[in-house]
Amino acid sequence: MARFFLPPDAWGGSPALTGDEARHLSQVLRGKAGERITVFDGRGRRAPATVLGVSKDRIPLELGEQVTRRQTGPAIILAQAIPKGKNMDFIVQKAVELGVTAIQPLVTGNTVVQPGDGKSEKWRRVALEACKQCGQDTLPEIAEPLPFDRWMGPPSNDGDLRIIASLADGSRPLKDVLHENTAPTSVTYLVGPEGDFTPQETRTAMDHGYLPVSLGRIVLRVETATLCGLAVLRYEFP
DSSP states (O other): OOEEEOOGGGSSSSOEEEHHHHHIIIIISOOOTTOEEEEEOBBSEEEEEEEOOOOSSEEEEEEOOOEEOOOOSOEEEEEEEOOSTTHHHHHHHHHHHTTOSEEEEEEOTTOOOOOOTTHHHHHHHHHHHHHHHHTOOBOOEEOOOEEHHHHOOSOOOTTEEEEEEOOSTTOEEHHHHHHHOOSOSEEEEEEOOTTOOOHHHHHHHHHTTOEEEEOOSSOOOHHHHHHHHHHHHHHHOO
């Protein structure tokens, strides 16, 4: 069944698809009354639904049994320096498929792209489409881009695991770090831009509790490093 996003505040009373979701069903898919679809709220809840009527701007629904999928592993936060071209779109799409909880776009010393207005909204649309396509019921939060120094928060708390993909000397294999931290409550994965973080940014991250990790002997492209690390995290913390 086709999947549609139904915001959490629309599940009570008279649930209905509106806006882009209504237009997609009515104009693109040519949906009809009586058709069965699946809706999800972006917070882990889904339900089958029956279309009661079709119009361009509003499609009333009758919801079936609701199921909520609880998070079983640690929250995974991707802190991503914005890469060149359309690679950020690709990273957002694949990060959703790998179950990240949140994405923080970053502008660093070696970042080439300076994000303009509307970029975060575009990435949120990419994330929503990825959720619809891959069956993910939890929509990750995508924050507004921030300069690296403004985003860097306080030192980590107990239960937080912070790792930074790094080419610097002294970086340890990711698998070794994860085997020493088997039950974190959250994992923040920090990935730099083309050219890596500056030495000062790496030092700042380490001062804030980030552990430098290596992804192997081969130097990976930004998007490859991001997805490699996320895939390992998803394997370790399913």
